[in-house]
Amino acid sequence: MAKRRAKNDPYWDVEDEAEAPPPEPxxxxxxxLGSEVVAHHPVPKSRGGRDTVRLHPICxxxxxxxxxxxxxxxxxxxxxxxxxxxxxxxxxxWVEGKDPDFYVPTAKKGR
Structure with missing residues (x-):
């Protein structure tokens, strides 16, 4: 169980940078990646794909x-x-400079 810190602790708002891993791309x-993450099968499951990769919902x-x-x-x-x-x-x-949690519905392309 994690140890609770008292509010009068001098290191209350100091985050340990060594503990936080770099965000996964x-x-x-x-x-x-933001708070919402989707598992995508590069080879679709309907075609026998098992491996997954992590994507933004918009991607x-x-x-x-x-x-x-x-x-x-x-x-x-x-x-x-x-x-x-x-x-x-x-x-x-277009999406390059957007926030990781940015999402808007994208229109389907006519095929």
């Missing part, structure tokens, strides 16, 4: 708006191929 956009939605499951199964873990897609490249440029 999003697999697609490489921004730090996950952008992937599925730009690729079908069959396309994702072919590309799998090739991040360069995913990022070269015009829609994903445009999305990554």
């Amino acid at each position: 999003c697999w697609l956009c490489e921004r730090p 996950h939605q952008a992937l599925h708006n730009n690729f079908t499951n069959a396309e994702l199964a072919r590309i799998a873990m090739d991040l360069d191929a995913l990022r070269r897609n015009d829609g994903v490249a445009k999305f990554l440029t």
Whole structure:
């Protein structure tokens, strides 16, 4: 059980930087992950995929708006191929400076 600190402790608001690990980056956009995290199967489960990667919800939605499951199964873990897609490249440029917890619904692309 963690030890409680008294409010009169001189180190009450000092955080130990050695304890805090660096924030994990999003697999697609490489921004730090926020409070909401989605597990994405690079090879869809319907195509036999088991491995998962961690993404922002908006990044996950952008992937599925730009690729079908069959396309994702072919590309799998090739991040360069995913990022070269015009829609994903445009999305990554747009989302680059946003807060890790930023989310807006993105419109589905007509196929």
